[in-house]
Amino acid sequence: MKRISEFEVFVPAEVGMKVDATLFISDKIRLEEDALNQLKDACKIPTVKKVLATPDIHIGYGVPIGCVVAAEEVIIPAAVGYDINCGMRVLKTNLYAGDIETAELAKSIRRDIPLGEGKENIRLTREEFECVLEEGVKGLYKIRRKDHFVWDFLEKEDIKNVLPLIEDCGSMKGDASAVSARAKERGQNQLGTLGGGNHFIEIQEVVSVKDKKTAGEWGIFEGQMLIMIHSGSRGLGHQIGEDYMSLAKSKNYGEPHPSRELCYIPLNEKEGEEYVKAMHSGANSAFANRHIMSLLVKKNLLFYYPNAEINLLYDVPHNIAKLEEHFGKKMWVHRKGATRAFPGKRMVQTIFEKTGQPVLIPGSMGSFSYLLVGKNENEKSLCSTNHGAGRRMSRTQAAGKIRHRDGKVLKEGAISDEEFRKSMEGITLICENKHTIKEEAPQAYKDIDEVIRVVEGANLAAVVAKMRPLAVLKG
């Protein structure tokens, strides 16, 4: 390994690696040895073209979270991850956060959005759900029901104005026939649910605007109340990941796979094509899930503030693979815990042509979040940046008691209740599971300000505005 600059480390190809790797990381950020090994494994995929890590890198399944893997001719389910199209969405309002009873609003939102694992909300028929799997948010608009107010909200929305505010217009080329019945069963009634783990809904205040011009174009101002949503494809995406990762493992596709966890599928095989269709279906479901949640948030805001305006700023996936052209070559760019950060020149004929795409980066619960924009100089990261702060402690390390088989507690979590309480002072916290919430403590994550310093220093993206949390809803 060789440090090239304050923000960049070069990992030369070792035996078995087809390409070098690049890490966008500073000395202040600890790099787990296993995460580096997983990154090296990704470099062993036969047709891999580029592998890089963002400063939020940490251990994942097969491939680290916080990395980009670009390859030709193969698709790599583990480089997308289990939560297909997990992503961020920001809703902007015309309100000053200081004028709003944010704790009350958060409590009210909770009544409409189930938090935590295994929850269901909007019930669909199999046919309706398949329509969402194939067309995403566009498919949602085709559903005509009357049994929930979200359908009335959808009917009133102008699809032409909404779809361009979602990456891929909230609709990838899905195919319900590539999704197992089990996956559909798990996901069919889960639209409009948050999920668990690091998923959240946060009411935030814009504390500073760094790029006034871009912020102005986007309708962002100091003191503004924003609502940030982080969620994914729930049980559906997880089952799709499981189905295709076990399929990939069971097959022998030529050269040995880099690790037991890291399998790839050639795209000239039927299974490779099928995974892409299933992945798109999972992505569509996640887009629809975040869209439904936005409407549920909107209803609650309008209940308290009938004259309020609330509009989508943007919706970005951070667990997805896409066919993109880089360095004159078309390749499958897998972003796992990484966000596309297209500059304006890659957003031609969209409303973000002038500014570049909005990049939505949450900090950990209780810390700042950031709104950024893609930079012209970020081709070296395949126009990608990080997706968040990134874990620095495992879940069990943070809060979980590591138990011996006989039930005796061997080791207490690294974060005390007192420490946790202090880090959340002044923030309304609404959570489903008080026993696991410390897994998401700010102390369990890297320092978001340092991560963002690397992102800007390495020219991956530029800060437009910074937000602080006022109220947070968690699983």
Added chain:
DNA sequence: ATGTGC
């Protein structure tokens, strides 16, 4: 991440 695992 996940109706969270032998």
